[in-house]
Amino acid sequence: MKNRLCRVRQTLAEKNFNAAIVANASNVRYLSGFQGDDSWLIVTGKNLFLITDSRYTLQAKKQCPLCKIIERKTSMPDAICQTLKKIKNIKIVCIESKVEIRIFDSLKKKLPVHLKSVGNLVEAVRQVKDSAEIATMSKAGKIAKKALDNILPKIYSGIKEIELAAMLDYEMKKSDASPAFETIVAFGSNSAMPHHRPTDRKLKKNDMILIDFGAKFKGYCCDITRCFAVGKADKLYEKVYKTVFAAQRSAFKTVKANKPLIDTDNTARGIIKSAKLPVYGHGTGHGLGLEVHESPTISVLSKDNFKQGNVITIEPAVYLPGKFGIRIEDDVVVTKTGCKILTSTLKNDCVPILKIS
Numbered sequence: 001m002k003n004r005l006c007r008v009r010q011t012l013a014e015k016n017f018n019a020a021i022v023a024n025a026s027n028v029r030y031l032s033g034f035q036g037d038d039s040w041l042i043v044t045g046k047n048l049f050l051i052t053d054s055r056y057t058l059q060a061k062k063q064c065p066l067c068k069i070i071e072r073k074t075s076m077p078d079a080i081c082q083t084l085k086k087i088k089n090i091k092i093v094c095i096e097s098k099v100e101i102r103i104f105d106s107l108k109k110k111l112p113v114h115l116k117s118v119g120n121l122v123e124a125v126r127q128v129k130d131s132a133e134i135a136t137m138s139k140a141g142k143i144a145k146k147a148l149d150n151i152l153p154k155i156y157s158g159i160k161e162i163e164l165a166a167m168l169d170y171e172m173k174k175s176d177a178s179p180a181f182e183t184i185v186a187f188g189s190n191s192a193m194p195h196h197r198p199t200d201r202k203l204k205k206n207d208m209i210l211i212d213f214g215a216k217f218k219g220y221c222c223d224i225t226r227c228f229a230v231g232k233a234d235k236l237y238e239k240v241y242k243t244v245f246a247a248q249r250s251a252f253k254t255v256k257a258n259k260p261l262i263d264t265d266n267t268a269r270g271i272i273k274s275a276k277l278p279v280y281g282h283g284t285g286h287g288l289g290l291e292v293h294e295s296p297t298i299s300v301l302s303k304d305n306f307k308q309g310n311v312i313t314i315e316p317a318v319y320l321p322g323k324f325g326i327r328i329e330d331d332v333v334v335t336k337t338g339c340k341i342l343t344s345t346l347k348n349d350c351v352p353i354l355k356i357s
Contacts, residue, residue, distance in 0.1 A: 128309035147171035180214030225329035261302035
């Protein structure tokens with residue numbers, strides 16, 4: 001935690017800010033350890049103030065040993081103003097750009113300092129994970145794999161998408177985790193919709209399944225997608241599956257600290273294009289951590305390079321409307337020499353076949 005604060009304070013000093021107001025819940029947790037809601041931080045060169053209310057005071061005292069806890073009796077903007085006015089030598093303050101305009105305007109009118117809106121102050125630091133964060137995300141991946149392994153034998157003809165999604169969520173909760181996002185379970189042609197929401201569509205004896213899910217453990221997320229043929233796989237499904245698998249494996253080989261993000265995107269898309277299959281419209285991957293979508297983003301628009309310690313997804317796909325979709329997704333951490341896969345990877349490009357009753 002101290003190292004994280006040090007990095008943020010270094011950024012503040014470089015930009016000539018005397019203090020920062022942090023409102024995003026994930027950023028508050030990242031810098032303080034606080035796991036509650038409706039609480040903001042004030043970061044100065046020497047101190048860290050957590051502004052909360054009576055619902056969370058005891059929790060904050062337990063979870064935030066580095067913070068000075070302030071229990072507000074008034075609105076958050078007023079409490080922020082009251083606190084900043086008591087701190088000496090505060091002239092220029094930054095606040096996260098995602099704060100509502102009305103709150104920003106209110107603070108600007110009340111504070112006797114120069115207030116500036118900035119983006120990605122904490123998020124830029126969060127992009128690079130430390131060893132503890134990586135270990136927690138690896139554990140989240142193990143929990144997700146165990147949950148999937150536990151439900152696969154329980155799948156039967158006639159089960160609904162919403163039922164299978166609920167089964168998977170329950171298995172993750174049994175391991176002291178929670179769903180990192182709304183679990184996607186898509187049967188048959190529904191799998192051609194990248195962000196399909198589970199319905200009462202029933203599984204057939206010969207069918208296809210796409211499952212996009214993740215476990216959130218101790219605040220950190222994993223994100224995995226797996227596809228299965230039920231009963232048997234036809235030649236088209238096999239071709240698409242093998243192509244997506246090859247695209248992901250080829251993309252893995254391009255991931256390395258200081259290498260361009262866009263190279264990974266180009267590689268994955270190139271494999272699919274060479275197979276004369278439709279190239280997916282979404283990104284090839286995204287950052288992962290306290291939130292399921294973080295920086296960096298791997299897409300045709302990427303301009304940055306990988307950094308050692310980035311944790312990202314690699315998720316190429318092919319979608320055939322009216323037929324099926326296949327997406328294979330795993331999480332990796334970027335290293336000096338390449339990448340290390342954090343989730344349980346597929347052993348080969350053979351289509352996983354589910355035999356059900």
